[in-house]
Amino acid sequence: MKTLIKNVAVYRDGKAEEGQNILIEDNRILSFPKQTENLAFDQLIDGEGMLALPGLVNAHTHVAMTLFRSYADDLALMDWLQNMIWPAEEHLDDDIVYWGSMLAFAEMIRGGTTAFCDMYMFMDSCAQAAEKAGIRGNIARGLAGVTPNGMKALEENVELFRKWDQAGNGRIRVMLGPHAPYTCPPDYLKKVRDTAEKYGIPIHIHLCETKGEVETCQSKFNMTPIALMNSIGLFDCPTLAAHCVHVTDEDIKILANKHVCVAHNPGSNLKLASGIAPVPKMRKAGITVGLGTDGASSNNKLDMFAEMRLAALIHKGATLDPFAIKAEEALQMGTEAGAKCLGYSDLGVLKEGYLADIILVDRSGWNWKPCFNSVSLAVYAGNSMDVDTVMVNGELLMRHRELLTIDAEKLSYETERVTKKLYAFKQQR
Amino acid sequence: MKTLIKNVAVYRDGKAEEGQNILIEDNRILSFPKQTENLAFDQLIDGEGMLALPGLVNAHTHVAMTLFRSYADDLALMDWLQNMIWPAEEHLDDDIVYWGSMLAFAEMIRGGTTAFCDMYMFMDSCAQAAEKAGIRGNIARGLAGVTPNGMKALEENVELFRKWDQAGNGRIRVMLGPHAPYTCPPDYLKKVRDTAEKYGIPIHIHLCETKGEVETCQSKFNMTPIALMNSIGLFDCPTLAAHCVHVTDEDIKILANKHVCVAHNPGSNLKLASGIAPVPKMRKAGITVGLGTDGASSNNKLDMFAEMRLAALIHKGATLDPFAIKAEEALQMGTEAGAKCLGYSDLGVLKEGYLADIILVDRSGWNWKPCFNSVSLAVYAGNSMDVDTVMVNGELLMRHRELLTIDAEKLSYETERVTKKLYAFKQQR
Numbered sequence: 001m002k003t004l005i006k007n008v009a010v011y012r013d014g015k016a017e018e019g020q021n022i023l024i025e026d027n028r029i030l031s032f033p034k035q036t037e038n039l040a041f042d043q044l045i046d047g048e049g050m051l052a053l054p055g056l057v058n059a060h061t062h063v064a065m066t067l068f069r070s071y072a073d074d075l076a077l078m079d080w081l082q083n084m085i086w087p088a089e090e091h092l093d094d095d096i097v098y099w100g101s102m103l104a105f106a107e108m109i110r111g112g113t114t115a116f117c118d119m120y121m122f123m124d125s126c127a128q129a130a131e132k133a134g135i136r137g138n139i140a141r142g143l144a145g146v147t148p149n150g151m152k153a154l155e156e157n158v159e160l161f162r163k164w165d166q167a168g169n170g171r172i173r174v175m176l177g178p179h180a181p182y183t184c185p186p187d188y189l190k191k192v193r194d195t196a197e198k199y200g201i202p203i204h205i206h207l208c209e210t211k212g213e214v215e216t217c218q219s220k221f222n223m224t225p226i227a228l229m230n231s232i233g234l235f236d237c238p239t240l241a242a243h244c245v246h247v248t249d250e251d252i253k254i255l256a257n258k259h260v261c262v263a264h265n266p267g268s269n270l271k272l273a274s275g276i277a278p279v280p281k282m283r284k285a286g287i288t289v290g291l292g293t294d295g296a297s298s299n300n301k302l303d304m305f306a307e308m309r310l311a312a313l314i315h316k317g318a319t320l321d322p323f324a325i326k327a328e329e330a331l332q333m334g335t336e337a338g339a340k341c342l343g344y345s346d347l348g349v350l351k352e353g354y355l356a357d358i359i360l361v362d363r364s365g366w367n368w369k370p371c372f373n374s375v376s377l378a379v380y381a382g383n384s385m386d387v388d389t390v391m392v393n394g395e396l397l398m399r400h401r402e403l404l405t406i407d408a409e410k411l412s413y414e415t416e417r418v419t420k421k422l423y424a425f426k427q428q429r
Numbered sequence: 430m431k432t433l434i435k436n437v438a439v440y441r442d443g444k445a446e447e448g449q450n451i452l453i454e455d456n457r458i459l460s461f462p463k464q465t466e467n468l469a470f471d472q473l474i475d476g477e478g479m480l481a482l483p484g485l486v487n488a489h490t491h492v493a494m495t496l497f498r499s500y501a502d503d504l505a506l507m508d509w510l511q512n513m514i515w516p517a518e519e520h521l522d523d524d525i526v527y528w529g530s531m532l533a534f535a536e537m538i539r540g541g542t543t544a545f546c547d548m549y550m551f552m553d554s555c556a557q558a559a560e561k562a563g564i565r566g567n568i569a570r571g572l573a574g575v576t577p578n579g580m581k582a583l584e585e586n587v588e589l590f591r592k593w594d595q596a597g598n599g600r601i602r603v604m605l606g607p608h609a610p611y612t613c614p615p616d617y618l619k620k621v622r623d624t625a626e627k628y629g630i631p632i633h634i635h636l637c638e639t640k641g642e643v644e645t646c647q648s649k650f651n652m653t654p655i656a657l658m659n660s661i662g663l664f665d666c667p668t669l670a671a672h673c674v675h676v677t678d679e680d681i682k683i684l685a686n687k688h689v690c691v692a693h694n695p696g697s698n699l700k701l702a703s704g705i706a707p708v709p710k711m712r713k714a715g716i717t718v719g720l721g722t723d724g725a726s727s728n729n730k731l732d733m734f735a736e737m738r739l740a741a742l743i744h745k746g747a748t749l750d751p752f753a754i755k756a757e758e759a760l761q762m763g764t765e766a767g768a769k770c771l772g773y774s775d776l777g778v779l780k781e782g783y784l785a786d787i788i789l790v791d792r793s794g795w796n797w798k799p800c801f802n803s804v805s806l807a808v809y810a811g812n813s814m815d816v817d818t819v820m821v822n823g824e825l826l827m828r829h830r831e832l833l834t835i836d837a838e839k840l841s842y843e844t845e846r847v848t849k850k851l852y853a854f855k856q857q858r
Binding site: 066067069070071073074075076077103106107110211267269270271272273274275276296299300301302303306309310312313314316317318319320321322323324326327365366367369370371372373374376377380381383384385412415416419 | 495496498499500502503504505506532535536539640696698699700701702703704705725728729730731732735738739741742743745746747748749750751752753755756794795796798799800801802803805806809810812813814841844845848
């Protein structure tokens with residue numbers, strides 16, 4: 001199966017080149033042919049006026065938490081988690097997580113996100129929904145060592161790996177999901193590390209999200225969370241650390257030396273008043289920093305255009321350095337760096353041989369006029385609703401803003417149904 | 430002329446009330462009738478699924494600067510101004526400013542902005558475009574006292590007031606536009622103040638945008654810019670101060686005592702690395718703080734949904750206070766407070782007798798599901814592209830996302846034409 005995207009602006013090496021063509025064979029980019037006259041292909045996509053970007057990668061989220069969107073806003077993180085989210089999460093089931101995940105996939109695909117990195121519960125259902133939606137995703141069972149079912153959850157995560165890793169034509173990968181140092185004691189994390197080593201499963205963990213978390217860890221272990229993780233040997237396995245808001249210079253050295261990837265979640269960190277991560281410093285130290293939305297409950301959307309804009313803006317304001325994160329750096333974080341966070345070395349760049357996760361952004365909106373620099377427009381003026389076409393693994397998931405793999409009407413109906421089911425406990429009180 | 434908006438969620442007193450009706454007579458909200466069966470009206474708008482908000486107010490912008498969008502990004506403010514923007518601005522003319530303004534109005538109306546506050550050049554053209562587009566706006570001639578034509582510009586501003594104040598069925602108002610303390614020496618500002626007093630014209634000025642500006646003023650006058658303005662007596666006239674990023678506690682007291690309104694421009698302040706204004710402090714002191722996009726060249730869009738989200742997010746991150754600016758406060762800044770910045774006491778709230786600037790936001794997108802709280806969704810998850818219908822002064826400017834007062838095809842053509850004309854000087858070098 002060959003697809004030709006004709007006459008499109010292609011984002012490469014930090015710039016947009018007009019009037020290019022992209023030839024896709026099966027799930028990979030075959031070439032960028034200068035001439036298209038004698039080319040054989042099965043499917044033609046007119047790229048006139050469009051900007052082709054690598055599909056956006058949401059490097060940290062909890063997809064089924066769409067169902068908590070606007071349920072509990074303007075609260076502090078621990079109040080929000082302990083008093084609102086955790087009690088409601090007790091009522092989740094496979095059916096609810098399936099449709100909550102599908103809702104997230106619809107929103108993400110509509111807005112140009114082609115891959116996600118998730119940590120949550122009922123992950124079989126999440127994987128089923130991802131397989132059906134055609135999106136790319138890394139999934140992990142959220143593991144809390146302090147709970148009675150900590151060891152059972154770890155076994156489930158291994159089972160998830162056996163069942164789903166490389167499923168969906170290679171789109172689905174599985175990670176281990178130890179929640180955070182404050183929910184996973186060192187002994188438990190050592191078991192996670194041993195499991196990761198034994199099966200070769202990468203790790204996805206929340207680290208240094210709040211000042212309080214770091215202070216508690218310091219007073220308990222006389223180490224920062226990152227130093228503690230390092231002492232346990234967690235970072236000897238490939239690790240993705242979400243947040244890293246409150247990190248010391250020494251922490252940054254450890255992350256860089258151990259090739260730990262970081263998922264920066266500007267919207268969520270701001271909304272929960274966690275703070276502003278020192279992203280320019282981490283990038284300068286050579287750390288791969290991707291971008292994530294976190295769950296919809298703390299954002300409240302899964303909109304990578306909004307996150308790229310935030311990433312490009314807030315670090316300039318926080319450091320008073322107008323070059324802190326440039327537009328092309330924010331775009332790199334939302335694409336190539338995100339792909340690396342998910343463990344891919346052949347994703348997130350429009351390049352021959354790379355996986356064909358491509359989005360076409362319509363530049364006909366007023367926010368794109370005039371267009372001197374498509375890259376800075378994508379980041380500073382771009383809108384997720386400008387996305388016209390979405391391809392993952394060479395398959396079209398959206399064309400002319402219409403979802404092709406998700407039945408929108410059914411999804412609306414099911415979202416309403418599972419929302420009622422999830423919150424039935426509130427009526428019962 | 431009576432219009433009935435039926436079965437709509439109405440935002441009032443910080444909450445969205447479902448299943449309401451709004452009756453509009455001529456340019457004002459007449460009532461919120463509980464029953465609509467025996468009502469007489471000329472026009473019916475079905476509000477099913479929609480959220481009615483007061484039209485968003487962009488309290489500080491330079492509309493024709495849309496034509497500099499993406500022309501010069503990722504630079505420091507003074508480099509950007511002196512080396513890129515000012516040289517290009519020398520090539521502006523009435524024709525260029527007319528279409529640059531119209532482009533801004535199309536973008537703003539499309540995204541739910543119904544009123545703007547502008548300071549720029551060739552303001553006759555801006556006013557003509559605003560009159561044609563049907564948008565509400567306060568306009569000021571930008572005044573630089575350090576330039577040879579400083580006094581001529583002040584006379585032009587008075588002429589503009591005579592010609593345009595209250596034009597367009599009261600939609601257009603004129604302010605005096607002294608650019609900033611660093612471009613307007615005290616003697617010149619005294620003349621501006623005298624002119625403002627003589628004719629009863631309010632003032633729109635940039636204040637304390639950068640740390641450098643404040644330091645220069647301190648070393649030159651041994652006063653902060655705000656203390657200097659106060660000593661000149663500028664604040665004895667109604668004043669709107671844009672930015673106020675670097676203000677002391679004493680400055681805040683002065684602003685509050687003198688009832689100076691502040692236009693907060695989070696996107697622009699971040700993009701130009703100016704910093705983060707102490708908005709929660711200013712609001713606590715009783716200052717009216719509206720929201721602005723600033724010019725598209727330093728944003729790069731005129732999207733008040735993006736600015737409301739930024740305002741709700743960045744102050745939480747900067748202060749580590751999750752309650753710094755709540756969703757309903759950001760919405761108040763983008764509506765009621767903005768209207769006050771423009772000198773209106775009967776705008777920006779959906780209330781009987783108030784001016785009928787109303788937008789209907791379509792809540793059918795995935796980003797609105799599920800919907801427990803329309804106010805927090807509007808601010809945190811809302812997207813300017815969700816706006817379906819826009820009414821200003823009782824007149825429809827957009828219906829079902831289609832502009833009614835602006836010819837989109839002609840505007841696209843003219844935008845391209847005047848862009849070429851404006852930048853012809855670059856070929857001539």
